Each structure stands twice: as structure tokens, then as C-alpha cells.
Amino acid sequence: xxxxxxxxxxxxxxxxxxxxNARRRRSPDDLAIDxxxxxxxxxxAACGIPYYVxxxxxxxxxxxxxxxxxxxxxxxxxxxxxxxxxxxxxxRRVLVQPLDGGEERWEPYDHLLIATGSVPVRxxxxxxxxxxxxxxxxxxxxxAVYRFLEEERPRRAxxxxxxxxxxxxxxxxxxxGLEVALVExxxxxxxxxxxxxxxxxxxxxxxxxxxxxxxxSLTALETADGRVQAVVxxxxxxxxxxxxxxxxxRPNSELAREAGIGLGVRGxxxxxxxxxxxxxxxxxxxxxxxxxxxxxxxxxxxxxxxVANKQGRVAGINLGGGYATFPGVVGTAITRVCExxxxxxxxQEREVRELGWEHVAVRVEAPTRAHYYxxxxxxxxxxxxxxxxxxxLGGQIVGTDGAGKRVDVIAAALHAGMTVEEFVHLDxxxxxxxSPVWDPLLVAARQLLSRV
Amino acid sequence: xxxxxxxxxxxxxxxxxxxxNARRRRSPDDLAIDxxxxxxxxxxAACGIPYYVxxxxxxxxxxxxxxxxxxxxxxxxxxxxxxxxxxxxxxRRVLVQPLDGGEERWEPYDHLLIATGSVPVRxxxxxxxxxxxxxxxxxxxxxAVYRFLEEERPRRAxxxxxxxxxxxxxxxxxxxGLEVALVExxxxxxxxxxxxxxxxxxxxxxxxxxxxxxxxSLTALETADGRVQAVVxxxxxxxxxxxxxxxxxRPNSELAREAGIGLGVRGxxxxxxxxxxxxxxxxxxxxxxxxxxxxxxxxxxxxxxxVANKQGRVAGINLGGGYATFPGVVGTAITRVCExxxxxxxxQEREVRELGWEHVAVRVEAPTRAHYYxxxxxxxxxxxxxxxxxxxLGGQIVGTDGAGKRVDVIAAALHAGMTVEEFVHLDxxxxxxxSPVWDPLLVAARQLLSRV
Numbered sequence: 001x002x003x004x005x006x007x008x009x010x011x012x013x014x015x016x017x018x019x020x021n022a023r024r025r026r027s028p029d030d031l032a033i034d035x036x037x038x039x040x041x042x043x044x045a046a047c048g049i050p051y052y053v054x055x056x057x058x059x060x061x062x063x064x065x066x067x068x069x070x071x072x073x074x075x076x077x078x079x080x081x082x083x084x085x086x087x088x089x090x091x092r093r094v095l096v097q098p099l100d101g102g103e104e105r106w107e108p109y110d111h112l113l114i115a116t117g118s119v120p121v122r123x124x125x126x127x128x129x130x131x132x133x134x135x136x137x138x139x140x141x142x143x144a145v146y147r148f149l150e151e152e153r154p155r156r157a158x159x160x161x162x163x164x165x166x167x168x169x170x171x172x173x174x175x176x177g178l179e180v181a182l183v184e185x186x187x188x189x190x191x192x193x194x195x196x197x198x199x200x201x202x203x204x205x206x207x208x209x210x211x212x213x214x215x216x217s218l219t220a221l222e223t224a225d226g227r228v229q230a231v232v233x234x235x236x237x238x239x240x241x242x243x244x245x246x247x248x249x250r251p252n253s254e255l256a257r258e259a260g261i262g263l264g265v266r267g268x269x270x271x272x273x274x275x276x277x278x279x280x281x282x283x284x285x286x287x288x289x290x291x292x293x294x295x296x297x298x299x300x301x302x303x304x305x306x307v308a309n310k311q312g313r314v315a316g317i318n319l320g321g322g323y324a325t326f327p328g329v330v331g332t333a334i335t336r337v338c339e340x341x342x343x344x345x346x347x348q349e350r351e352v353r354e355l356g357w358e359h360v361a362v363r364v365e366a367p368t369r370a371h372y373y374x375x376x377x378x379x380x381x382x383x384x385x386x387x388x389x390x391x392x393l394g395g396q397i398v399g400t401d402g403a404g405k406r407v408d409v410i411a412a413a414l415h416a417g418m419t420v421e422e423f424v425h426l427d428x429x430x431x432x433x434x435s436p437v438w439d440p441l442l443v444a445a446r447q448l449l450s451r452v
Numbered sequence: 453x454x455x456x457x458x459x460x461x462x463x464x465x466x467x468x469x470x471x472x473n474a475r476r477r478r479s480p481d482d483l484a485i486d487x488x489x490x491x492x493x494x495x496x497a498a499c500g501i502p503y504y505v506x507x508x509x510x511x512x513x514x515x516x517x518x519x520x521x522x523x524x525x526x527x528x529x530x531x532x533x534x535x536x537x538x539x540x541x542x543x544r545r546v547l548v549q550p551l552d553g554g555e556e557r558w559e560p561y562d563h564l565l566i567a568t569g570s571v572p573v574r575x576x577x578x579x580x581x582x583x584x585x586x587x588x589x590x591x592x593x594x595x596a597v598y599r600f601l602e603e604e605r606p607r608r609a610x611x612x613x614x615x616x617x618x619x620x621x622x623x624x625x626x627x628x629g630l631e632v633a634l635v636e637x638x639x640x641x642x643x644x645x646x647x648x649x650x651x652x653x654x655x656x657x658x659x660x661x662x663x664x665x666x667x668x669s670l671t672a673l674e675t676a677d678g679r680v681q682a683v684v685x686x687x688x689x690x691x692x693x694x695x696x697x698x699x700x701x702r703p704n705s706e707l708a709r710e711a712g713i714g715l716g717v718r719g720x721x722x723x724x725x726x727x728x729x730x731x732x733x734x735x736x737x738x739x740x741x742x743x744x745x746x747x748x749x750x751x752x753x754x755x756x757x758x759v760a761n762k763q764g765r766v767a768g769i770n771l772g773g774g775y776a777t778f779p780g781v782v783g784t785a786i787t788r789v790c791e792x793x794x795x796x797x798x799x800q801e802r803e804v805r806e807l808g809w810e811h812v813a814v815r816v817e818a819p820t821r822a823h824y825y826x827x828x829x830x831x832x833x834x835x836x837x838x839x840x841x842x843x844x845l846g847g848q849i850v851g852t853d854g855a856g857k858r859v860d861v862i863a864a865a866l867h868a869g870m871t872v873e874e875f876v877h878l879d880x881x882x883x884x885x886x887s888p889v890w891d892p893l894l895v896a897a898r899q900l901l902s903r904v
Contacts, residue, residue: 432499437497
């Protein structure tokens with residue numbers, strides 16, 4: 001019998017990372033660890049799902065980072081298909097329901113980590129529960145789409161939502177030979193970028209054959225015999241036999257809310273830098289937990305595998321008796337749509353305005369390599385800085401061929417609170433195969449400097 | 453007749469960048485600008501020469517960034533094949549020798565910018581002046597090698613020196629179908645990286661057929677009829693009909709020294725952050741000028757196109773009546789050898805030891821993309837931090853496929869004076885085509901953190 005018991009609710013990135021880190025520091029005699037996971041899989045790479053659907057990744061198996069047996073071998077109890085229905089924070093116990101039969105039961109804990117992730121936004125429109133309509137946030141849901149493609153051979157897909165998942169799934173389904181339409185209620189795709197950066201992304205989608213319906217809202221799904229037949233928007237009807245919802249996700253924080261644990265931005269669980277909630281003995285990490293934005297200096301919520309892994313690691317170190325903190329994020333994200341690399345960090349123009357701050361911005365286009373070097377690509381860089389102070393506020397990149405990861409330099413500068421004046425002096429690497437003499441980031445910074 | 457006159461000595465990156473920036477701020481009526489360049493070309497990309505020799509770049513023309521006529525059209529006098537032989541800092545005049553005939557003459561200046569660049573180190577060994585032996589630092593010298601390849605059809609080349617130019621030329625000559633041997637007096641190539649990072653580079657060179665002679669010193673060149681026949685080292689004789697010297701460069705500061713202008717590290721001209729020398733009215737920029745190392749906090753010298761361009765820009769803004777400073781470098785450099793991207797920034801172990809500081813280091817290997825994503829490459833990352841304080845001191849990267857430019861993140865962190873603890877929290881971009889969930893840089897930082 002272990003001295004203490006850690007219960008983890010949710011067995012993906014944050015939960016398993018925490019469990020593994022806690023185990024590394026405390027032996028099974030000292031700390032029993034039990035993970036309850038509603039689904040059949042633990043520790044998988046949700047971000048890889050579009051590449052599995054698009055058959056760039058051969059099998060769902062490949063997305064599994066570590067198997068349950070590996071955790072069990074380390075003395076971590078992994079209980080798949082077990083749902084935690086309630087938390088009693090006074091008596092420190094959770095109500096566990098085995099999903100494959102058996103009675104629900106109360107299990108005690110000394111420390112509880114809530115790592116329940118996020119759930120896809122499902123609009124309450126007619127037909128939303130029809131066969132052929134998929135959300136995408138678990139490996140199971142990805143496998144369900146895959147099976148549907150194999151068994152039903154759909155020919156025409158509509159993607160609802162032009163964000164990361166929507167765009168990645170649009171490309172994946174193009175690769176699978178479907179006709180693909182994409183519906184987005186705003187006038188641009190990729191709302192986390194400014195409109196002047198999103199244009200080339202729309203062009204790239206159209207280049208590979210995606211039919212764009214911008215400025216259209218999903219109002220209903222037409223069905224027949226319980227199967228989806230068409231997507232109806234406020235502008236018309238788009239026939240289809242497959243619908244993928246990419247309308248964003250929200251924190252899966254019902255369990256915490258019902259237990260009286262404090263929630264914050266968008267309903268995410270409030271945590272401090274060590275990942276402790278406002279309730280004694282209860283921790284949270286990953287997509288269900290809030291974080292902090294190091295550029296806006298405000299609480300923030302984002303659902304990303306990187307953040308989940310980092311928060312999980314920090315929670316695990318602390319639960320293991322160590323000391324670690326997670327200061328927050330600067331809002332970095334990246335994806336690829338066909339040939340285009342798309343990345344962003346910090347605040348975009350809309351976010352700056354919402355804070356009531358004022359900014360200057362610049363957008364430049366430049367080659368990704370020396371102009372004379374073969375196969376030089378093109379990239380657009382946008383940089384934002386605070387008016388007056390010149391503090392760098394954010395950056396966006398759209399381009400080919402090594403453009404995207406350059407955003408990490410801007411992210412590092414945001415962490416450091418650099419001004420444009422400081423940024424312009426960065427000693428960035430140059431050789432003809434990698435960059436023009438003035439890296440496009442520095443070209444942008446030089447121009448921005450004159451506007452601060 | 454202009455109110456004042458700026459004379460620029462040397463018409464490549466630093467000189468022409470300064471001239472253009474000064475011109476942008478002051479009209480020809482206000483400031484006459486005359487550039488004297490010893491060679492036949494101005495404003496070219498010296499870093500592109502190996503790619504021109506290797507025929508990745510179709511013509512020498514492609515390396516020319518701007519033509520003399522473009523500068524002339526802006527009211528910048530460009531005098532090619534004119535050598536400045538002496539500077540009289542008291543009477544503010546330079547002695548100009550036209551190289552294509554004509555008398556030497558004194559030309560007055562109000563402001564003088566010395567941008568004379570660097571010269572290749574030429575070992576004083578027998579045969580060094582034989583036909584078939586080339587240094588490489590001007591477009592002319594690159595064109596001479598190219599002509600030699602076309603006209604003499606050499607079959608076997610020896611590269612003396614395993615640094616950036618040596619490695620790039622080894623690859624270029626392999627591409628041209630020559631047998632290539634490389635002689636390096638140390639036991640590793642690429643001395644700006646630590647030995648444990650240089651191993652894979654040597655393997656890559658051998659993979660593409662370069663015969664490595666490490667730990668061998670050049671002692672003589674055998675010649676016949678004034679042509680090189682073999683390279684002789686302390687270990688043997690290597691027959692060849694082409695020798696390329698890649699033994700490094702030194703500041704071309706003779707003119708400044710003779711004029712009594714102060715020299716510093718390795719004989720580079722001492723300048724302040726605005727690029728002023730210790731002598732009234734005299735400025736310097738580019739490879740001939742000293743700079744400052746922002747990690748070692750010591751004066752430093754490096755010959756790089758990026759630094760030359762930046763220093764030239766700063767000198768030009770100041771000469772144009774503006775205000776700009778160049779704070780210094782962190783020692784960033786990058787190159788590619790066949791499939792391998794090689795980059796470094798900050799201090800390497802040897803440099804830390806020379807400062808008398810103590811450090812901790814870590815070297816990790818990791819995939820460049822998510823492990824399940826197709827064509828993931830491999831990369832090795834080395835990070836150094838100061839013992840105790842945890843201040844990041846440097847980083848080195850060797851790998852394929854997007855590995856190299858990641859060094860810019862480390863460079864930004866060095867500029868910001870980040871500790872490893874701060875670095876480990878960086879919100880770097882993640883998506884399966886670009887990175888594992890934990891970017892290799894963060895994997896390295898996490899490990900380093902436990903050693904500080």
C-alpha cells in the first residue's frame with residue numbers, strides 16, 4: 001500500500017506526461033498513480049490525426065507515443081474506458097464509471113490531476129448528429145473518419161471552419177481524392193492571422209482544388225436515412241456525404257465546474273504556475289487548463305499539444321516533490337497547407353485592439369534564400385510593435401521552404417520582451433542556401449523601426 | 453560643388469551599403485560620395501562564390517547585387533580599379549592610384565570610410581605562388597577558379613583548410629566532378645564547432661567522396677613549369693593540379709595601420725558602436741573592422757557578409773546625419789555541406805575555457821519532425837551554459853532538413869541574456885511537419901537544466 005495516491009483524469013499528453021514525471025521522482029511505494037481515461041487510447045499524438053487521415057502516416061498505431069503496458073511497467077495504473085463522473089474535493093475521492101460494464105465506484109485520492117482536454121465545438125443545428133458528420137479531437141474520432149473513408153467511399157466533403165484542423169483536414173481529404181469545400185463564417189481563413197496574411201492561404205487552398213465558401217455560416221445539415229446529404233449555409237446548399245467539424249474546441253471542464261473548482265478564460269480551469277487549481281489537492285494541466293499570455297499579460301487559453309506536454313511535465317515534477325513552474329505562452333502556432341508554411345506568435349492586430357493598446361505594423365515579402373540560390377522560395381512576414389515603446393507584440397509568417405519555423409525567433413524575442421530596436425540587431429544565421437544576407441525577419445524589423 | 457565629401461575605400465558589402473545609406477539621407481549637393489575599389493566589381497555576394505564555382509548559380513553576374521551604374525544614377529561616384537595607397541588623416545586626403553593607367557593623385561575628404569575587407573591567409577611555403585593555387589575572397593578570385601576549371605580541366609584538387617570556405621569549396625569541386633582531398637592541421641574539420649559536433653561533418657564529407665587528411669599540416673607545394681603538381685604535408689604527398697586555400701582570412705587593415713589608426717583584435721580596426729575609429733573623420737566597417745562579442749563581453753573580430761552589411765548600414769546612417777549603433781554579434785554562422793546543415797552561435801567550449809569561465813554542456817540527438825511524419829531528419833544539438841548562473845553561452849547544430857536555422861532561436865536567446873531556465877519555457881512552434889512536440893532545442897535545454 002503506497003503512502004499516497006495520485007489520480008489522473010485523462011490519459012493523453014498532459015495526463016500521461018504528468019504521470020511519467022511524477023513516477024520518475026517518487027517510487028510506487030511512495031506514490032500510487034492511477035490514470036482514468038474515457039477512451040481506448042492513451043498517450044497519442046492528436047496533432048498527427050490529419051496526416052493519418054491523409055495517409056501520410058501509415059497507421060493510427062504510429063501516432064501512439066507510448067503504450068499502456070509501458071506505463072504499467074513503470075507502476076502507473078492505466079484504466080482505459082473508465083470515465084470519472086464526479087469529484088468530491090472534500091473527501092478527496094472520484095466517482096469512476098467503467099464504460100465496458102461494472103458498477104460505478106468511488107476511488108480515493110491524495111492528489112488529483114484533471115487533464116480532461118478539450119471538446120470540439122458542435123453547433124446546435126439540425127442534422128448535426130447524422131451519420132457522416134465528424135468532430136476531430138481524439139484518436140478514436142480520427143480512426144472513425146478513416147474507417148468512414150474506407151467503408152463508405154464518400155466523394156464530396158465539406159469542412160466547417162477554416163482554422164488549423166479545418167485546413168489540415170481539407171488538405172488530407174484532397175490527398176484522399178475527395179472533392180472538398182470549406183465553409184468559414186468570416187471573410188478569411190485562419191483567423192489567428194491578420195486578413196492581409198490570410199489571402200495567400202486562401203489562394204493556396206484554391207490552387208489545390210478546395211472550394212472556398214468564405215463569409216458563409218453553417219445553418220443546417222440536410223440528411224436522408226440519418227446520413228448527411230448536404231451542408232446548408234446562409235448563402236446556399238453544398239451537397240456532400242462527409243462533414244468534418246473544425247469549428248474550434250473548448251476546455252472540457254464540466255467535471256471541474258461541477259466540483260466547484262474555479263474556472264477562468266473561456267471556462268478553462270484556473271491554475272497557478274505550478275498547475276495547482278484553487279482547490280486543495282487538485283491540479284490541472286493541458287487543454288482543460290488556463291494559462292497566461294506573456295505578451296498581453298492576461299490569463300489566456302489555448303489548446304495545443306506543446307502546452308499540454310509542458311503543463312503536464314510541470315504538474316508531474318511538482319507532484320513528484322520537485323519544483324517547476326510554467327510561466328505561460330506567447331501564442332505561437334504553426335501549420336502547413338500544401339506548399340505553404342503558416343505560423344504566428346504573439347498578438348495579432350485584433351488582439352492588440354481588444355487590449356486597448358496601439359501598435360504599428362509592417363508586412364514585407366522577401367526570398368527565403370539568397371536571390372541567386374536555386375529554388376529560393378518566397379515569404380511574407382508581418383511584425384507588430386507597440387506604438388511608442390517599440391515593444392515587439394507579434395509576428396506572422398506565410399511562405400514556402402523553411403519560412404514557417406522562423407517564427408521561433410520572434411517567439412524568443414517576445415519571451416525576452418525585446419523592442420524592435422533590439423530585434424533589428426539580432427545576429428541571425430546567413431548563408432546563401434538558408435537566407436538572404438538580411439534575413440526576412442530583419443528586413444521587416446528594419447522597416448518597422450522607422451514606424452515606431 | 454557639394455558642401456562635404458565622403459570617400460569610401462572598398463566597394464563591397466560594407467562600403468556600398470554605407471554609401472547607399474548615406475546618400476538616402478543626404479543629397480549630392482550636400483554630400484559628394486566617391487567609392488574607390490581596387491577590383492573590377494562592386495557590391496557582390498562573396499558568400500555565393502562556392503555555389504557559382506559548383507554551378508548551382510549559373511553565372512558570376514548573378515552574384516552582383518547592384519551594378520556601378522545604379523550607384524552612379526544615385527549620385528555615388530564609383531571608381532573601380534582604383535587603389536587607395538595612403539591616408540593623410542591630418543590634411544584629410546587619400547592617395548589614389550588608378551590601376552589601369554594614370555598618375556596617382558591626392559583626393560580630399562571630409563569623412564573617410566575604410567571598408568577594405570579581409571585578405572586570405574597565404575602560408576609562406578614553397579610553391580605558394582604557382583599556377584593552380586587560388587585564394588578565394590573576391591569575385592575575381594572566384595571567376596579565376598572558374599576559368600581555370602573550364603580551361604585547364606584539372607582532375608584532382610586539394611583544399612587546404614577545413615573551415616566554411618574549405619568545406620563549401622570541397623563540395624563545389626565534387627559537384628564539378630573532381631577528386632577532392634582536404635587537408636586540415638587539426639584533428640577535426642570546422643574548428644568553430646566542438647569536436648563532438650564535427651564528427652558527423654567529416655563523415656558526410658567522406659560519404660560524398662572527399663578524402664580527408666586531418667591532423668596534417670601543409671608544408672610545401674610541389675610544382676613543375678610553374679604549375680602546382682602536389683601538396684606536401686608533414687604526413688605525405690597528395691598529387692593534384694588545383695589547390696584552393698581556405699586557411700582563413702585576416703583584416704585588410706594595412707592602410708589604416710600605416711595611417712596611424714588604432715587596431716585591435718587580430719589587427720582589425722577599432723571602432724565604436726557608430727563605426728567611428730579613434731581618428732577624427734575616419735570611420736570603418738565590414739571585415740576590416742573590429743566588433744564586440746555580446747556573450748563574451750570582449751572585443752571580437754569576424755569576417756561575415758551579414759556583419760559587413762549591418763556595419764555598413766550603421767556607418768551610412770551616421771554619415772548621413774542620422775543616429776544608429778551596431779552593438780555587436782553573438783557569433784552566429786551557418787553553412788551546408790551536402791545534406792548536412794551546420795550552424796553555431798555564441799561561445800564554443802574552447803572559447804569558454806579561454807575566458808576562464810566554467811560551463812556545463814549537453815549534446816542531444818532528436819528527429820527534426822514528429823517521429824511518425826514522413827522524411828523526418830535527424831539533428832544533433834549542443835547547448836552550453838555558464839555553471840552556476842545558468843546563463844546560456846552558446847549552441848551548435850548539425851543535422852538535415854531544417855535543422856540549421858534553428859540556431860537563430862539560440863542567437864536571440866543569447867542577445868537577451870537568457871538562462872537555460874528561461875530558454876526551456878520558450879513557446880516554440882510545433883506541428884508534425886516541422887518539429888517533434890518538444891523541439892530538439894527544448895529537449896537539449898531540459899537536459900542542460902539538470903546540470904547547471
